[in-house]
Amino acid sequence: MAAPKSRRQLVTLLLLALATLAALAWLGWRIGGAPSQQAVTARPALWHASRDGREIWLFGTIHAVPKGEQWLSPAITQAAQQSDVLLLEVTGLDVERASRAVFERLGKGERLPPIAQRLAPEDAAQFQVLEGRHELHGLQSYDSWAAALLINAAAASDLSLSAEDGGEAVLTRLFEQAGKPVRGLETIEGQLGLFDRLPPEDHRQLLTQSVREADQAPTLYRQLHDAWARGDIATLEKQFLKPLQRAPGLRLTLLDTRNRDWTRAIDTQARRDGGTLFVAVGAGHLVGEGSVQSRLARLGWRIERRQ
Numbered sequence: 217m218a219a220p221k222s223r224r225q226l227v228t229l230l231l232l233a234l235a236t237l238a239a240l241a242w243l244g245w246r247i248g249g250a251p252s253q254q255a256v257t258a259r260p261a262l263w264h265a266s267r268d269g270r271e272i273w274l275f276g277t278i279h280a281v282p283k284g285e286q287w288l289s290p291a292i293t294q295a296a297q298q299s300d301v302l303l304l305e306v307t308g309l310d311v312e313r314a315s316r317a318v319f320e321r322l323g324k325g326e327r328l329p330p331i332a333q334r335l336a337p338e339d340a341a342q343f344q345v346l347e348g349r350h351e352l353h354g355l356q357s358y359d360s361w362a363a364a365l366l367i368n369a370a371a372a373s374d375l376s377l378s379a380e381d382g383g384e385a386v387l388t389r390l391f392e393q394a395g396k397p398v399r400g401l402e403t404i405e406g407q408l409g410l411f412d413r414l415p416p417e418d419h420r421q422l423l424t425q426s427v428r429e430a431d432q433a434p435t436l437y438r439q440l441h442d443a444w445a446r447g448d449i450a451t452l453e454k455q456f457l458k459p460l461q462r463a464p465g466l467r468l469t470l471l472d473t474r475n476r477d478w479t480r481a482i483d484t485q486a487r488r489d490g491g492t493l494f495v496a497v498g499a500g501h502l503v504g505e506g507s508v509q510s511r512l513a514r515l516g517w518r519i520e521r522r523q
Contacts, residue, residue, distance in 0.1 A: 258287035258445035261502065262295060262523035263509050267516055271492040272482060273299055274509050276452075276499030277383030278444050283376045287445065288386055291523040300491035302391040303482065304384050305498060306407055307400035318404045322412050323362030330356050331363060334423055343427045346370070360419040361411040364426035371430035375437060383496050391494075401478050401497070410469055418466060444499050447523060453503040472506050479511035 258281075265272040273295040281287065296302075312318055332340035346352060350370040355363045379385055391398050411422070429436065443451040460467040478497065486493050501508050513519045 256286045256289050258285060259289055259447050259523055260287055260292075260444050260499070261447040261449055261521065262292055263502070264295070264520045264522050265509065265512050265517040266520075267518060268487075270486045270490065271298075272486055272512070272517070273492070273494045274502060274512075275383065275387075275494070275496045276444070276502040277496050278441060278499055279384060280372075280377040280379045280382045281441065283378040283381060285378075285381055287383075288390075289523060293390075295522070296387060296390050296494050297394075298492055299391075299494035300396060301485075301489075301493050302387055302396065302398045303485075303493055303495045303497075304388070304398065304400055305496075306402050306404050307388075307398055308404060309379075309384065312404050318408055319362065322405070322408050323358050323365075325357070325359045328357065328359065331423070334360055334420065335427065336424070339424055339427050342430075343367075346427065346430050359412070360423040361414060364419075364422040365411070367423075367426035367430060368433070371426070371433040372437060375434055377437075387494070387496050401481055402474075410474075414469065415465070449503055452499055456500045457504045471500065475501055475506055475508050475511060479508050479515070482508070483512060483515050483517075 261276055263274040265274060275292060275295075331343055335343060346367065347355075350367075350373070352367065352370055355366060358366065388398050414422075440452075440455065442448075443455065456471075457467075460471070478501070482493065482495055495508070497508065504510070509517075509519045
């Protein structure tokens with residue numbers, strides 16, 4: 217059994233995969249149909265930024281929510297209606313979900329050892345259990361980071377989650393129906409490339425984590441979802457940032473560098489093009505001192521939380 221310190225770090229890796237990348241939204245989440253008409257049940261956090269007559273809305277998403285969940289509150293709806301452009305982490309997920317072309321190209325390798333040989337004996341035994349339970353045959357040809365994402369997705373496949381009811385999909389439909397542009401801050405290849413370029417030790421950690429945490433996927437997801445739905449930024453910050461103090465390389469790659477680059481792009485677009493931007497990115501990017509809104513504040517934007 218892993219030591220407590222390692223355990224907390226591994227849990228964080230799963231939370232990062234769930235909330236800072238759109239990857240799992242198309243790697244295996246159960247996709248729902250049209251949203252139901254039940255009452256709004258969530259109040260996730262929403263911020264407003266203003267500077268020199270320019271406006272930006274900032275909304276933190278999780279990429280898949282319980283099927284039919286209504287989180288599009290009056291405040292978020294009004295902000296979206298007042299905005300001229302939607303900025304997401306990435307666009308084109310529907311095409312990639314159907315083909316998985318980029319994932320297959322980056323995620324597959326040659327002459328790879330069997331998954332079991334990449335794991336400690338006790339983890340290899342657990343993988344064999346998961347392989348039978350979730351029909352995970354065929355993972356041997358994937359690099360460890362890609363196999364880890366597929367295992368995580370399979371572990372969450374019984375949660376009745378829906379990417380179609382998640383932030384990116386709902387907001388995209390809202391903006392497209394209004395004839396407004398939807399743009400991406402990154403590409404799908406760039407997002408998955410973040411995993412691909414991690415050092416081998418991080419690849420092994422991701423694979424080990426995916427096996428050890430598979431049975432806890434419902435609990436871990438519920439913790440993440442409930443904090444997000446309450447707009448509980450303190451809890452989200454604790455979940456994401458505190459354990460990453462022991463993994464500075466991962467934090468730099470998956471959070472800090474991206475937050476810096478996104479902030480520059482958002483600031484430039486807002487000041488250059490005018491109009492109002494609605495920015496929807498993973499909730500992990502909107503917590504802590506290095507968050508997008510904190511970086512915008514350092515550039516002179518006035519930040520107010522509106523929900």
